[in-house]
Structures are given as C-alpha cells and as structure tokens.
Amino acid sequence: xxxxFGVPTQALFGQLLIGLINGSFYALLSLGLAVIFGxxxxxxxxxxxxxxxxxxxxxxxxxxxxxxxxxxxxxxxLIVGVTGIIVERLMxxxxxxxxxxxxxxxxxxxxxxxxxxxxxxxxxxxxxxxMPGELAGGQNxxxxxxxxxxxxxxxxxxxxxxxxxxxxxxxxxxxxxxxxTENPALVQAFGIxxxxxxxxxxxxxxxxxxxxxxxxxxxxxxxPLMGADLIIVVFAVVVIGGxxxxxxxxxxxxxxxxxxxxxxxxxxxxxxxxIFVIMAIVLMIKPAGLFGTQR
Amino acid sequence: xxxxxxxxxxxxxxxxxxxxxxxxLFACAFNLLIGYGGLVSFGHAMFLGTAGYASAHAAKVWGxxxxxxxxFGTACSALxxxxxxxxxxxxxxxxxxxxxxALAQMMYFFYVQMPFTHGEDxxxxxxxxxxxxxxxxxxxxxxxxxxxxxxxxxxxxxHRVVHSPFGQVLKAIRENEPRAxxxxxxxxxxxxxxxxxxxxxxxxxxATKVLVFELASLTDVHWTMSGEVVLMTLLGGLGTxxxxxxxxxxxxxxxxxxxxxxxxxxxxQGVIFVICVLTFRRxxxxxxxxxxxxxx
Numbered sequence: 001x002x003x004x005f006g007v008p009t010q011a012l013f014g015q016l017l018i019g020l021i022n023g024s025f026y027a028l029l030s031l032g033l034a035v036i037f038g039x040x041x042x043x044x045x046x047x048x049x050x051x052x053x054x055x056x057x058x059x060x061x062x063x064x065x066x067x068x069x070x071x072x073x074x075x076x077x078l079i080v081g082v083t084g085i086i087v088e089r090l091m092x093x094x095x096x097x098x099x100x101x102x103x104x105x106x107x108x109x110x111x112x113x114x115x116x117x118x119x120x121x122x123x124x125x126x127x128x129x130x131m132p133g134e135l136a137g138g139q140n141x142x143x144x145x146x147x148x149x150x151x152x153x154x155x156x157x158x159x160x161x162x163x164x165x166x167x168x169x170x171x172x173x174x175x176x177x178x179x180x181t182e183n184p185a186l187v188q189a190f191g192i193x194x195x196x197x198x199x200x201x202x203x204x205x206x207x208x209x210x211x212x213x214x215x216x217x218x219x220x221x222x223x224p225l226m227g228a229d230l231i232i233v234v235f236a237v238v239v240i241g242g243x244x245x246x247x248x249x250x251x252x253x254x255x256x257x258x259x260x261x262x263x264x265x266x267x268x269x270x271x272x273x274x275i276f277v278i279m280a281i282v283l284m285i286k287p288a289g290l291f292g293t294q295r
Numbered sequence: 296x297x298x299x300x301x302x303x304x305x306x307x308x309x310x311x312x313x314x315x316x317x318x319x320l321f322a323c324a325f326n327l328l329i330g331y332g333g334l335v336s337f338g339h340a341m342f343l344g345t346a347g348y349a350s351a352h353a354a355k356v357w358g359x360x361x362x363x364x365x366x367f368g369t370a371c372s373a374l375x376x377x378x379x380x381x382x383x384x385x386x387x388x389x390x391x392x393x394x395x396x397a398l399a400q401m402m403y404f405f406y407v408q409m410p411f412t413h414g415e416d417x418x419x420x421x422x423x424x425x426x427x428x429x430x431x432x433x434x435x436x437x438x439x440x441x442x443x444x445x446x447x448x449x450x451x452x453x454h455r456v457v458h459s460p461f462g463q464v465l466k467a468i469r470e471n472e473p474r475a476x477x478x479x480x481x482x483x484x485x486x487x488x489x490x491x492x493x494x495x496x497x498x499x500x501x502a503t504k505v506l507v508f509e510l511a512s513l514t515d516v517h518w519t520m521s522g523e524v525v526l527m528t529l530l531g532g533l534g535t536x537x538x539x540x541x542x543x544x545x546x547x548x549x550x551x552x553x554x555x556x557x558x559x560x561x562x563x564q565g566v567i568f569v570i571c572v573l574t575f576r577r578x579x580x581x582x583x584x585x586x587x588x589x590x591x
Contacts, residue, residue, distance in 0.1 A: 043389045091573060100389055101335050102572050105529060108522060109568025116561030229400075232518065236397040239390060269408060276401035280382050283394065287385040 013144040015261040021150055021219065023257020024157035025051075025212050029234045030241065030249040031161055032208035035168070037243050038181045039201045042092065042103035047234070048227030049114040050206050053080045054213025055222045056118065059129055069132040069218075076214045077207035084206030088199050111228075118224035126221030153215050160211065161250045168246050177201065236279045242292015252290060296450075296540065300443055309439045310507070315547045316446040317504040322527040322539030323453050324496035329525075330534030331457055332489040333469030334384075335392045338399025339497055339524050341379070344516030345402065346372040346498030351418040351511035352411055361424040361432055365445075365502040372498020373491060375402075380490035384483055387472070396518060403516045417512030421505055438507060445503050449496050454536060456492065465489055519561075526564055529571050532578025535590070541580055 029047060036044045044050075057076035061067040067075065087110065095102045131149045138147035168174040180187045180194050188194045213227070220226055241252030256275055264271040282290060303312055321343055328334045350368030353359040359367060383394045406412045413419075423432035432438050456462050467475045468482055476482050505511045514520065523546065531542025546564075553560045575582050584590050 037389075043393065091569070094573065098576075101392075102576065104335070104389060104392060105525065105568060106572040108525075109565045109572065112522070112561050112565030112568065114565075116558045116565060119558040120562070232396055232400045235393040236400075239386070239393055239397065272404040272408075273401050276397050276404075279394070279397055283382045283385050 009143055012265055015265045016258060017144070017146070017150060017261075018264070019258045019261020020154050020254065021257070022260060023254040024154050025216060025230070025253075026234055026237050026257050027161050027250045027253025028157050028208055028212040029230070030237045030253050031164060031246065032205040032212075033234065033238055034243045034246060034249045035164070035208070036202055036205035039177065039198055040092070040096070040103070041100050042095075042107065043100075043235075044202075044205065045104060045107035045231070046087075046111045046114065047107075047206075047209050048229075048231030049111040050080055050084065050209040050227070051213040051216070051230065052118065052224060052227040053083070053114065054210025055129070055217040055226060056213075056224075057210065058214040058217050059127060059222045062129070069214075073211070073214050077210040080210035080213075081203040081207035085199055085203040088202040092202070093195070093199075111231075115224055115228055122224055124223070124225055126223035126226075129217040129222050131218035149218060153219070156215065157212070160208070164208070165246045165250065233275055236275050238289075240275075240279050240282045240289060242289020245291040248289075248291025296537065297447070300446070304439060309435050311547070311551060313439060313442045313507045314504070315544050316442050317500050317507065318524075318527065318547055319540040319543040320446050320449045320503075321497050321500040322524050322531070322543045323450055324493045324500065325524045326528045326533065326535075326539045327453050327456065327496070328489055328493040329528060330538075331462060331469065332465045332486060332493075334486065334490065335388075335525075336383075336395040336490075336493075337392045337518070337521050337525065338379070338395035338397075338402075339493075340516050340518065340520035341399040341402040342372040342375060342494045342497035343501035343504070343520060343524075344406065344511075344513075345375050346501035347505040347511040347515050348406060348412055348418065350502035351421045351505045354424060354506070355418060355421050356411075359424075360428065361426050361441075361506055364424070365499070365506065368502030368505070369495055369498040372501065373495040376491040376494025376498075377487075380487045380494070384486045384490065396521065399516070399521055400518060403513070403518070406513065406516050412511075412513075415513065417510055419510055421509045421511065423506050423509065432506065442503055442507060445499065449499055450540075453496065457536070461485070461488070523564070526568055526571075528578075530567060530578055532581030532584070533576075535578065535580045535584065538578050538580035542578065545579070 029051060033044055033047055036042060036047075054076045057079050058069070058072035061072045061075060062069075091106060091110075092103060095106060135149040135152050138145055139151075140146075168177060176187065176192055176197065180192070180197055184194050216226065237252055237256050238249065240256065241248045243249070256278070259278070260271060260274055263274040270277070300312065300316065321339070325336065325339050328336055346368035348368075349371035350359075350364040353367045354361065354364035379395065379398045382398065383391055386394060407414060411418075423438065425431050426437070426441060430437050432441065464475065464480055464485055467478075468480070468485060472482060501515060504515075527542035527546045528539045529542070530545060531540065532538030549563065550560055553563060571578065577585060
C-alpha cells in the first residue's frame, strides 16, 4: 500500500472525502445563513433545527406516506420553507425595527423549542434512513473506493450552491435582492415589494437548510440533535468567511471541511477544535473575515 | 434582597437557595456586559465551567484551601477572559455573539478531551475544606454564609462599577460607539475591561458553585448553559440591577419543579425566550420599574 507522509493513501483519501461531505453541509448552511443575514440582518439560530427538520420531514414522508428520497429532496425543503415563512410573518417581522439582538434571541428560543420537542418524541438515538437504491454501491477509483451516494452529495450541493450564486449575482431578481440589502427604503420607493421579498428570502434560506438535512439523512441518520452542534461550527465558518460574499461562504465551507478532514488524519485530537482555532487566527489577521467587508 | 436571602432558608432548602445565589451572581456578571456594555456574549458558560474545573482540581488534587481554590478558579477565568476578549472585541454585534459562542464550544471540546476533567463523569467529591483553616465548610450553614457573602460582594461590586465613571462610559459606548470614540475614549479598552470583569465574576460564581455541589461537570461548559444565563437576564430585565437575580430565581425554581420531565425544560425555556422577546422585552423587573416610574 502506498503512503504519503507516513499515512496510508486509503485513509488519507477516505478522510478527505468525509471532509468534502462535511464541507458540502457547511457550505449549504453558511450560504443560507449569509442570504438570510444579508436581507434580514438576523442571524438565524434556528438554522440547525431547520436542518434537522428537513431530515425528519424526509423520514416522515417515507414512513407515513411511502414517499421516497427523490420526492423528499424536493418536498421537504418546500414544507420546511413554508414553516419558515410562517415564523417570519408571525414573529420575526415584528422585530425588524428593534436591536438585532432580539432576532438572535428569538431564533435561539425557537431552536430550543423545536429540538426539545423532537427529543421528547424520539430520544437522542438516531433513526436510520435508507439511501436511495439508485445510488447504492460505489466506484473503485484505483486509489480509493468512492461510494456513489457520497459523490452525489458533493455534486448536488455544489450545483445548488453555484445555482444560488448565479441567481443572486447574475439575474434581475438577484439584483433586486442585492439592492434591497444595500438600501431597502430606496428599493421600496421604486415599487418593489420589499417585505414580501424578505419573507421569501427567509423561506429560501430555511429551505436550503432543509435540503442539506435531507441529504444528510442517509449518512448521519435522523437525529433530533443533529443540527445543534453543527450550527456552532457553521457560525465559526461564517465568521471565517465573512458574510459579505456568496461565493466566499461556498469556498470557505468546502475548504474548512477539507482542512477538518486532513486534521483527522494527521492530528486527530484537534479535529473538533481546528475550525475554531482557524477562526481565532483569522480574527487576529483579518477581523472582517476572508471575504468580508467590515460594517 | 439581603433580608430575602437571610430569611429564605427558614422556608426553602438552603442548597436550592445557594444554587440560586450562584446563578444570580453569574447572571449579574453577564448583565454587566449585555445590559450596560451592549455586548451580547453567547459563550459565558466557558467562564463558569473553567473556574469550576480549575477550583475543583486545585481543591481536590492539589489540596488547596477553599479560599485559594476559589481565587485560583476565578483567576483562571479572568485569564481566559483576557484572551477570548482580545479576539471577540474585534467584531461587533451579532458577530461578537457568534465568536464568543464558537470560542466557548472550543473550550467545551478541550475539556471533553483533557484527562483531568474526567470527561462525562466530571470531577466528583470535591472537598469543601476549612475556610481560612478555621471554619469547617462541610456544614450547610457555614457554606450558606460563605455563598451569601460572595454573592453580596459580587453584587455590590457590580452595582459600584455600573454607577462609576467607568460605567457611564460603558453606557455611552452602548448607546453610540462612534460618538464615544470621537470624544476620545479608547472604546476597545473599555470593552475589554468590561468583558474581563464580567468573565472574572462569572468565574467567581462558577468556583463557588463547585464547592456547594462538590462537583464540576461538562454541563457547566456546554452551550445550553450560555443560553440559560441569557434567558435569566432577559427574563429578569436587561440592564436592571435586580433583574438578573429575579430571573435566576424564576429559572432555577422552574428547573427544580420540572426536573422529572426531561427535555420539557428545554421546551419551556424556549417558549419563555419567544414570549419575552415578543411581548415584554423589558423583563419582569424592567416592567415593574416602568409601572412605578422608577428604574430598579
């Protein structure tokens, strides 16, 4: 067996693959956070809980209605997105005139409620979710074994991330969105319905989290606490990347996933903390984040 | 309040009241930062837990006397406050909250892996020892008196700080940071000082709590603890003198009452958060103060 720096290549590439998978979820989640933050100026603490809701939604669709993975991939984000829109209309919309702090506290409270309810119902052990039959098995690439489903997760999240980037940066709808981020009052004066845009943006950001949740279900199992610790890592990713740029959050997400994977190979003790250490270093050198602008 | 905590042990369990006082001090320390400095820390559990582990280790393994164990724990928290504060004050507002949360999570993983914390078991059977070599703290009343004195000292110190020129500058920074900067105040130094002070007092609460329960565990460093102290302060009233004490009393009573019901505690806490934010943002004491037209 070949070795690189004393580590078998099989293990190295295996961990890099896991890193890329984690990176896909970091990218999807931090992208959703960045989109929401841009327009609402709210850090969505419920994001982790909504990611978990996505996975649970897929599980329910299968267990109750026999609806499989592919439909769940479209339906779960839609359903969770609608719950997000309801939350935005009923609660968040009352807080826009206040200090941003209250949005943070409200979404934190909601996350506690959702996770607490799920834990009451299902305990803390995970529920397995079968991966779709079409993607079972894998490819032998010669230097490593690549399970089909994992390849699909990486490709799908890359496509979704890039599509989001394209819509926001290159289309007319995206230009409205960016304009409203800069100056909502002026955009409203041009006759664009900004409140509705804000609502839909929140729904979209939440849907992204749910989409990530469905994709995570076959890999990590469906667990009430799956989003609780993940969201803190994603916050660190967001601080490192800065929320100024869409492409920035995508790149940072994937890159940090890879770095975490590498740490697992070379210095496993630090694999949980490496992202936080990187955050501290970035804060010392470039406080606004790698792609951010200070504001 | 002095009367309340002097007479309350006649009707309520002293251990319960000691827990309330420790958390009240913790919440007051947190309030100094959020209520007067306008800095939202979501990682205050790291100070509570660090001081807890440090003093438990000092008392149990190194055989420190209780007063030195508490001082050592508090000093460790102060040091952590300096380091994390230097990083966190580089950003404002929501970023500040996310950075403190991430740093606290890092400390949590650190304590999970360090052998001296004994992981899930925690440091158990921490000896209370003899205060100044004279007073045996294993008795409930001696311990109660110590906690009472520590709590009152911390509370009065915070009261003094808030009403000092330093406290006024802090409020000015909260209201309008660029203006305070243009008036010639070194804003970052004030923020850091407030942060370290808050960390130190949170550490004092954590070290005292460990002696009361003779246990230092991972619960105290977990992010749920950071959320809990935010909730206590919010419910009692941000930026009020007595709010955090009342908030701590309500939340700890509720937890005691709901203890058998598992994660319903989490759900209830979440619901209280939502109700507080949506309907009474001033908190219990803040609303009361508005009714009688006097800040409490």
